[in-house]
Amino acid sequence: MANLKTRKVICSVCNGNGFVRVPYEQVREEQWADCDFCNNQGEIEEEVDEDVDRQRKPS
Numbered sequence: 602m603a604n605l606k607t608r609k610v611i612c613s614v615c616n617g618n619g620f621v622r623v624p625y626e627q628v629r630e631e632q633w634a635d636c637d638f639c640n641n642q643g644e645i646e647e648e649v650d651e652d653v654d655r656q657r658k659p660s
Contacts, residue, residue, distance in 0.1 A: 604651035612639035619643045 611617040615636035623632040639645050 605648050606651050607646045607648050609644045610647050612636060612643055612645050614638040615643065617643040 612619075615621050615638070619636055619639065619641040620633045621636050623634050625631070635641050636643075
């Protein structure tokens with residue numbers, strides 16, 4: 602049975618900004634929209650296997 606824990610990582614969609622740029626072709630002006638992937642937080646919680654995570658870090 603795996604021991605799962607969560608850790609926060611930077612959102613790969615908005616790169617931690619919390620907002621994404623709307624393409625100019627769609628709105629014909631500079632505009633930003635909320636990042637729905639991370640709910641404007643800039644970080645997401647990721648589940649990791651504690652045993653695998655422990656193996657990556659030297660003790």
